[in-house]
Amino acid sequence: GQNIDQPTEMTATEGAIVQINCTYQTSGFNGLFWYQQHAGEAPTFLSYNVLDGLEEKGRFSSFLSRSKGYSYLLLKELQMKDSASYLCAVRAPGRRALTFGSGTRLQVQP
Amino acid sequence: SQTIHQWPATLVQPVGSPLSLECTVEGTSNPNLYWYRQAAGRGLQLLFYSVGIGQISSEVPQNLSASRPQDRQFILSSKKLLLSDSGFYLCAWSVGEDQPQHFGDGTRLSIL
Numbered sequence: 001g002q003n004i005d006q007p008t009e010m011t012a013t014e015g016a017i018v019q020i021n022c023t024y025q026t027s028g029f030n031g032l033f034w035y036q037q038h039a040g041e042a043p044t045f046l047s048y049n050v051l052d053g054l055e056e057k058g059r060f061s062s063f064l065s066r067s068k069g070y071s072y073l074l075l076k077e078l079q080m081k082d083s084a085s086y087l088c089a090v091r092a093p094g095r096r097a098l099t100f101g102s103g104t105r106l107q108v109q110p
Numbered sequence: 111s112q113t114i115h116q117w118p119a120t121l122v123q124p125v126g127s128p129l130s131l132e133c134t135v136e137g138t139s140n141p142n143l144y145w146y147r148q149a150a151g152r153g154l155q156l157l158f159y160s161v162g163i164g165q166i167s168s169e170v171p172q173n174l175s176a177s178r179p180q181d182r183q184f185i186l187s188s189k190k191l192l193l194s195d196s197g198f199y200l201c202a203w204s205v206g207e208d209q210p211q212h213f214g215d216g217t218r219l220s221i222l
Contacts, residue, residue, distance in 0.1 A: 004153075031208055042200055042213035043154070050208070087153065096161065096207050097144055097169070102153040 002026045004101035006088050011107045012078055020073045020104045022088030033098060034062050034073045035087040043087055046073070075106075083108045112137035116201045116214030124222050129174075129188040131217050133201030136182065141203040143184040144211060145176055148198040160184060196221045 003025045012018040024032070031050040035043035047055055049064035049071060061074040073086055085105045089098040116133045123129060135141050142161055146154040156169045158176035166176050173192050177185045184201060198218050202211040 033210060040218075042216045045210040045212060048210055089154075091208065096142065096167070097156045097159050098154075098211060099156075100153040102151075 002090065002092060002095075002099040004088055004090060004099060006086075006101040006104045008102070009105045009107070011109060012075075014078055014080060014108055014110050016078050017074065017076050018078060018106065020075070020086050020088075020106065022071045022073070022101060024069050024071075024088070024090045024101075026069075026090050026092040026099065028093040029066055029069075030091045030093050032062075032064055032071050033089040033091075034060075034071075035089065037085045037087060037103065039084070046086075078108050080108050080110070082106065112203070112212070114201065114203055114212060114214040116217060118217055119215060120218045120220075122220045122222060123191050125193055126190050129186070129191055129195070129219070131186040131199055131201075131219075133184045133186075133214055134182055135184075135203045138182070138203070138205065140181060141205065142207065142211075143178065144202040144204075145174075145184065145186050146200045146202065148200060148216075150197075154200065158186070191221050193221050195219065 005023045034046040037043040047062035054063045059076045064071045085103040087103045088101040113136045144159045145157040148154050160166050160178045174188050198216050200216045201214040204211045
């Protein structure tokens with residue numbers, strides 16, 4: 001089966017750094033995706049990891065450890081507009097679509 | 111560049127009525143297409159995916175069906191809506207299975 005765990009909610013301060021963790025237990029692994037979803041809107045793609053290590057994209061970075069079934073999304077220099085849900089999704093071999101976690105709702109405070 | 115259009119944005123329907131939600135993609139050929147449903151405060155549940163015209167795979171048994179009459183058109187339907195069909199429906203496309211999926215703006219469906 002497929003199981004993805006993320007914290008339900010997190011709070012951070014504007015200008016700070018926050019790390020959102022994701023652990024997964026899946027029957028195989030073909031890549032992990034992070035999406036951002038503002039309330040009432042569709043998810044937008046942030047990052048993709050298929051090999052171990054850190055992928056950096058501006059203020060956002062994503063890390064993967066396949067041996068530990070673990071990923072995190074790191075957001076630097078937080079802005080108010082970063083308040084959103086962050087969804088972790090995994091693609092397993094033999095499955096054509098992604099399995100999504102329930103998402104982490106991040107609240108950025110002044 | 112590629113774009114995805116999904117409509118309507120909001121829909122209120124009575125129980126027992128039919129449903130048709132449409133999704134079209136522009137700027138790419140033979141995309142993988144997906145329908146997801148998201149209940150309030152929950153993750154995305156895959157409903158259907160399609161790798162080509164007329165090819166539909168269903169992930170969960172339910173009251174809904176999907177069709178792909180053209181390469182870049184994906185339709186979600188129901189003959190008789192249930193209260194439990196309420197939710198946020200999202201269409202998505204990708205170039206391939208290991209590529210990021212890109213979502214339409216979604217349809218918020220309320221069943222009364």
